[in-house]
Amino acid sequence: MSRxxxxxxxxxxxxxxxxxxxxxxxxxxxxxxxxxxDLYQEKDEDYVSKFKPLIDSKNEESTHGA
Structure with a gap:
């Protein structure tokens, strides 16, 4: 993971x-x-329901394109 x-x-x-x-x-x-x-994200309903799937799909695209 890049920083x-x-x-x-x-x-x-x-x-x-x-x-x-x-x-x-x-x-x-x-x-x-x-x-x-990390602790905040675990309790953030918007992150879990909306943002995490977007982030995960972008990460999948970048690993498949590498």
């Missing part, structure tokens, strides 16, 4: 939480952010 940069502004307290969680867990900040997004 891309995500630049967003978040409240300082959320940033502090991510830094502390990263330090405490011994994981890189990007790993913590990915885990947060």
């Amino acid at each position: 891309s940069t995500l630049n967003v502004r978040i409240p300082e307290d959320k940033h502090q939480y991510l830094r502390l969680k990263s330090t405490h867990s011994g994981k890189q900040l990007q790993e913590i952010v990915i885990e947060c997004i």
Whole structure:
């Protein structure tokens, strides 16, 4: 899976939480952010019903075209 940069502004307290969680867990900040997004996606009904099938079909197209 390829990676891309995500630049967003978040409240300082959320940033502090991510830094502390990263330090405490011994994981890189990007790993913590990915885990947060994964947990959000699991509960996001729009993602499960609408977006995931679109993403999966695009991934299938890119692997078959490679």
